Amino acid sequence: MNIAIIGAGLMGHALALVFAIGGHRVRLTDSNPEALARAPGLMEKARATLEAESEAGGLSAEGLRQNVTLHATLAETVADAALVIEAIIEKPEPKRALFAELDALMPAEALLASNTSYLDVFPLMPPARLKRALIMHWYTPPYLVDLVDLVGSPDCPEAVVEELAAELRRMGKVPLVMRRFLPGYIANRLQSALSLECYRLMDEGYATPQEIDEAIIHGLGLRLLLLGQMAKGDFTGLPLSAHALANRMYAPPEPQGRSTTLDAALEQGRTGVMAGRGFYDWGGADPATLMAERDRRLIALKRALRQIGPMAGLAAGTTPDNRQDETKR
Numbered sequence: 001m002n003i004a005i006i007g008a009g010l011m012g013h014a015l016a017l018v019f020a021i022g023g024h025r026v027r028l029t030d031s032n033p034e035a036l037a038r039a040p041g042l043m044e045k046a047r048a049t050l051e052a053e054s055e056a057g058g059l060s061a062e063g064l065r066q067n068v069t070l071h072a073t074l075a076e077t078v079a080d081a082a083l084v085i086e087a088i089i090e091k092p093e094p095k096r097a098l099f100a101e102l103d104a105l106m107p108a109e110a111l112l113a114s115n116t117s118y119l120d121v122f123p124l125m126p127p128a129r130l131k132r133a134l135i136m137h138w139y140t141p142p143y144l145v146d147l148v149d150l151v152g153s154p155d156c157p158e159a160v161v162e163e164l165a166a167e168l169r170r171m172g173k174v175p176l177v178m179r180r181f182l183p184g185y186i187a188n189r190l191q192s193a194l195s196l197e198c199y200r201l202m203d204e205g206y207a208t209p210q211e212i213d214e215a216i217i218h219g220l221g222l223r224l225l226l227l228g229q230m231a232k233g234d235f236t237g238l239p240l241s242a243h244a245l246a247n248r249m250y251a252p253p254e255p256q257g258r259s260t261t262l263d264a265a266l267e268q269g270r271t272g273v274m275a276g277r278g279f280y281d282w283g284g285a286d287p288a289t290l291m292a293e294r295d296r297r298l299i300a301l302k303r304a305l306r307q308i309g310p311m312a313g314l315a316a317g318t319t320p321d322n323r324q325d326e327t328k329r
């Protein structure tokens with residue numbers, strides 16, 4: 001499939017690699033020439049790390065160069081594309097403006113997919129595009145994290161969503177199809193709730209970023225990887241969960257729309273790995289090298305988990321799904 005990706009940042013360059021590994025032809029563009037120029041090095045570093053662990057699907061460095069090409073203009077990028085992926089800044093107005101530009105340039109039958117983390121992008125799209133518009137939300141790094149949230153627009157037939165889901169499964173991914181848009185889908189909503197509590201703990205001086213990560217890595221993380229949250233609840237015992245709910249010992253944080261801790265970091269230029277520091281100081285290490293080290297460890301962990309297998313799979317079955325039809329995913 002010919003694929004166009006708009007935005008070559010943290011996600012865009014990695015998505016280009018994912019689809020190249022999947023055997024597709026990718027055209028990549030970015031409004032920032034420096035970001036676009038950075039993409040080949042980031043992609044090759046990630047590809048080489050995957051290849052070293054036999055996880056690159058046979059994609060060679062030359063194959064990457066042939067399968068992912070950089071383009072300066074939208075018109076060139078989306079010409080003869082069957083799937084156009086938007087991975088630009090998470091702000092409604094730039095996305096709306098881009099969708100309008102793309103509408104005039106992309107093939108009539110091309111799919112339009114947004115990688116948005118939380119936004120209901122469908123009202124931002126030209127109505128005529130909605131019959132072939134979806135949210136296709138990936139998790140970073142998308143060449144290792146297999147979950148992909150898939151939500152068709154209200155006008156997009158289920159068959160179109162299922163066709164894309166089938167292609168993602170062929171690529172070894174795990175699409176989670178939602179029948180209706182829900183900001184944050186499932187995993188991002190859970191992550192968002194966790195983030196809100198993290199910011200509250202830091203803003204109110206209860207914990208440092210390092211203490212939060214220690215609590216997750218040495219506490220929650222191990223069981224989540226094997227059991228998820230609900231099967232873990234079965235081992236905790238549901239009565240205790242009921243007591244904890246009834247006791248209501250504290251209220252979850254009210255979303256404030258900002259965090260003093262996060263604002264301070266941003267004011268000091270601590271924007272994350274790409275800047276060499278965020279909540280942690282990465283010692284000026286090259287971002288691609290840090291990502292390669294993250295990927296090497298994630299691959300080893302993923303391989304071990306494949307061998308161990310999730311425990312939820314050992315269950316005889318799940319409880320009956322008593323949701324009403326209209327509320328089902």
Ligand SMILES: NC(=O)C1=CN([C@@H]2O[C@H](COP(=O)(O)OP(=O)(O)OC[C@H]3O[C@@H](n4cnc5c(N)ncnc54)[C@H](O)[C@@H]3O)[C@@H](O)[C@H]2O)C=CC1
Nearest residue numbers: 007009010011030031032035087088089090116117138140
């Ligand atoms: N960073 C992450 O871990 C994840 C991000 N996402 C979502 O993916 C999208 C992109 O996020 P990131 O890759 O993190 O952002 P980013 O800031 O790293 O990259 C966005 C890129 O889009 C480019 N851009 C902005 N406006 C443009 C336009 N009109 N035309 C062409 N290029 C344009 C920017 O120059 C930038 O390089 C957002 O919607 C975000 O919510 C989804 C999953 C994970």
Ligand SMILES: O=C(O)[C@@H](O)C(=O)[C@H](O)[C@@H](O)CO
Nearest residue numbers: 116117138139140187188191
């Ligand atoms: O964690 C991820 O990769 C995705 O869930 C994302 O969409 C972004 O990180 C987002 O959650 C940041 O708020």
